[in-house]
Amino acid sequence: MTLSLPTYADVEAAAARIAGVAHRTPVMTSTTANDALGAKLFFKCENLQRMGAFKFRGGYNSLARFTPEQKKTGVVAFSSGNHAQAVALSARLLGIPATIIMPHDAPVTKVAATKGYGAEVVMYDRYTEDREEIGKRLSEEKGLTLIPPYNHPDVIAGQGTAAKELIEEVGELDILLAPVGGGGLLSGSALAAKALSPSCQVIGVEPEAGNDAQRSLKSGKIVHIDTPKTIADGAQTQHIGDLTYAIMSRDVAEIRTASDAELVEAMRFFAARMKLVVEPTGCLGFAAARQLGDAARGKRIGIILSGGNVDIARFCELLA
Numbered sequence: 001m002t003l004s005l006p007t008y009a010d011v012e013a014a015a016a017r018i019a020g021v022a023h024r025t026p027v028m029t030s031t032t033a034n035d036a037l038g039a040k041l042f043f044k045c046e047n048l049q050r051m052g053a054f055k056f057r058g059g060y061n062s063l064a065r066f067t068p069e070q071k072k073t074g075v076v077a078f079s080s081g082n083h084a085q086a087v088a089l090s091a092r093l094l095g096i097p098a099t100i101i102m103p104h105d106a107p108v109t110k111v112a113a114t115k116g117y118g119a120e121v122v123m124y125d126r127y128t129e130d131r132e133e134i135g136k137r138l139s140e141e142k143g144l145t146l147i148p149p150y151n152h153p154d155v156i157a158g159q160g161t162a163a164k165e166l167i168e169e170v171g172e173l174d175i176l177l178a179p180v181g182g183g184g185l186l187s188g189s190a191l192a193a194k195a196l197s198p199s200c201q202v203i204g205v206e207p208e209a210g211n212d213a214q215r216s217l218k219s220g221k222i223v224h225i226d227t228p229k230t231i232a233d234g235a236q237t238q239h240i241g242d243l244t245y246a247i248m249s250r251d252v253a254e255i256r257t258a259s260d261a262e263l264v265e266a267m268r269f270f271a272a273r274m275k276l277v278v279e280p281t282g283c284l285g286f287a288a289a290r291q292l293g294d295a296a297r298g299k300r301i302g303i304i305l306s307g308g309n310v311d312i313a314r315f316c317e318l319l320a
C-alpha cells in the first residue's frame with residue numbers, strides 16, 4: 001500500500017485555515033546565544049502560541065476540516081498534554097464536543113487547561129494501558145472522529161505552518177532544528193523547509209532516554225520502545241508514525257538527542273537571558289544546537305521553541 005503523504009500545498013492550505021485564529025508567533029534572537037555559538041540563531045516562539053504550544057496549529061487545522069456531521073458528533077484525542085489542549089481549544093472555538101484521553105501522570109496544568117476548555121477528560125495509565133486502543137474504542141462506540149497527535153496528514157500540515165512563518169520572516173536557513181516526539185512537528189517543518197529553503201538541513205531532536213526516531217531512521221524501519229523516562233513529557237512517545245516516518249526518512253538530514261541535564265541548562269538560559277518560559281521538550285532544539293560546535297559556526301539556524309506549558313512549581317524545582 002502506498003501512503004498518501006501531505007505536501008507543502010497542504011501546509012499552505014493549513015496556513016490559510018488557521019490565519020486569524022492561531023497567533024503568528026514572534027521570532028526572537030539573542031546576541032548572547034549568537035556569540036556563544038558563532039552563529040545566527042532564530043527562535044520561533046511557539047511557547048507563546050495559543051494554549052502554549054505549536055499543537056494548536058495541527059489541532060485547529062484538523063478540526064476545521066470536519067464535515068457538519070463530524071462536528072455534531074464530536075472529536076476524541078489522546079495526548080500527554082499539549083495535543084489534548086490543542087484539540088480541546090479548537091473544539092471549543094468550532095463548537096465541537098471533545099473527549100480527551102490523558103495519562104494519569106500528565107502535568108497538572110495540562111489536565112486543568114484541557115478541562116478548562118470544556119473537554120471531557122478520560123484518564124489512563126501510560127505505563128500499562130494502550131491509549132490508542134481506548135481512543136479507537138471510544139470512536140467506534142460513540143462515532144467520534146479520532147484525531148491522533150501526530151500521524152495524520154492534517155495534523156502534520158498544520159504543524160508545518162510554524163516553520164513556514166519562520167522562514168518567510170527571516171529568510172533561508174542553513175539548519176532548522178525541531179523537537180521530535182511522534183514526528184508531526186518535524187515532518188511538517190521539513191515540508192516547509194524543503195519548499196522555502198531547499199538547501200536547509202532539517203534536524204530533529206529527541207530525548208536521549210528515548211531515541212526511537214534516531215534508531216528508526218538509521219535502521220530503516222519504525223522502532224518501538226517503552227515509554228522513556230525523561231523530563232521532556234511532550235516527547236515521551238513510544239514510536240513515530242508511518243506518515244511521519246516516510247516524510248522524515250525523505251526530508252530530514254539527521255536526528256540528534258539531548259539529555260535532561262542539557263534541557264534544564266537550556267531552560268535556564270531562556271528564562272534568565274531571554275525572559276522566556278519554555279517547557280523541557282521545547283528546549284530540545286537549542287540543546288542540540290549547543291552540541292553542534294564547528295558545524296554551527298557562521299550558519300543561520302532556525303530553532304523551534306515548541307511549547308511553554310510547564311507547571312510553575314515544577315519549573316522552579318528544575319531550575320533550583
Ligand SMILES: *Cc1c(COP(=O)(O)O)cnc(C)c1O
Binds near residue numbers: 159181235237
Ligand atoms: C508534542 C510536542 C512535541 C513533539 O511533537 P511531535 O509532533 O509529536 O513530534 C514537542 N514539543 C512540544 C512542546 C510538544 O507538545
